[in-house]
Amino acid sequence: MKYIEAPLSEKDVRALKLGEIVAVTGPVCTGRDEVHIRALEYVDEGKEVPGCLNGAVLYHCGPIMKQIENGKWMVVAAGPTTSARMNKLEPRFIKEFGIRAIIGKGGMSKEVCNAMKEVGCVYLAATGGAAVTYAEGLSVASNVDWLDLGMPEALWQFNTNKLGPLVVAIDAEGNSLYEQVRANLKLD
């Protein structure tokens, strides 16, 4: 396993190879359907968007969170959600915020791969459903924005410690492991 540290530079992500297994340490924020919709709406309306999105490692995840005594939020379970739901908004989202890495499951569309290549961004595949393992890498949230969107949809922020294992499934050149698998499927 290769350990990488966020925030990631363009050089960092362009050095990652397809199929490599990594773990991320440093700031990561969650964002799924509603965060994508709201953030882009806010940009259109000239409203301020939480700074954590800039150059972010974005985790497609709707965690189970539990508020503990000091008012902080602790993770109970936090595996990846299906990234393809964000296909439509992701190219613009990546370009708008300079997203450096997306953690998710199931892969993303050709349009997203193209945006990733243009900006310098990788897709890291987390094992779907491995929510207890990934929760260990997240621990306590450092902040939360947009909690009004509901627990799964809020913009949760974490200082991760070896969040993994993650497979580099789309590299910063837009090459996709999913596409390679699809091209070689036996369909008869």
Place this chain on the structure above:
Amino acid sequence: MVIKLLEPTVEVVENLLRVANTKLPADIGWAMEAAAGWERNPTAQSQLGAIMENVRKAEHLGKPMCQDTGIPIFYVRGKFDSSIADDIAEAVRNSTKNIPMRPNTVDPIIRTNFGNNLGNGMPCIHFIPTKDDFTEISVMLKGAGSENMTRLKMLNPADGMKGVMDFIFESVIDAGGRPCPPGIVGVGIGGTADECTAMAKRALMEPLDYEEPDEEIRQMEEDLFVRINSSGLGPMGLGGDTTVLGVKIRKAACHTASLPVAVNIGCWATRRACAKIMGDKVEYSQGAVL
């Protein structure tokens, strides 16, 4: 199977939700271990390893194995009173807070979260009245990753079983990594459009080691199992020999002009739990043939 003294129904349902969330049914665990034994692809091996490690941690720590605790789908069979729906709703509300389960239910139009996994039409309960002298409550936690891949096709009778088999295969291949393979493919053949989709989901309640008595259906299940696993899609769609752990087919009589087929995929975490209440005893298990 565990036998316990009867508790109030609300508590029985809370037990079911806790077990379903934290303990993978044994039949799925065995199938996963078998898959890890035959899998040749190193990326696939890493995915199966991560899944099995996560399952062990969830059970040991008593935490939900997946953050998508899903929509709980209930099946109540045998003799029962309509008040059981209130007990189930109360258990869902309590368990959302206590386990905790993720509050998943939202208004479909304005998308506000109900915060308790209830709301209009929830919890989802299917009633199956029989003349038996027991009440059996089963639950399956259905996450959206797999549920969103559901398909129904009203085939023409002339499409025949080849049409049926191709549709099932294509549905699984098109779903790719999205429903968190390797899971279970639930299939309904026949019935009406609504009954067909209900059968496809109900099939997922069936333990993988249950031997299908219908010879034709068993053969179709085996053929699909081999064909899908030979495709190379693999765990999480990242390639490999393991795309499904099992295929389960149910059938029902249909109109002479119809051939409905429905596919409902269960993720690897097809979480189920059942309680059969007989007199003052409750028999707990993690699968049912409905």
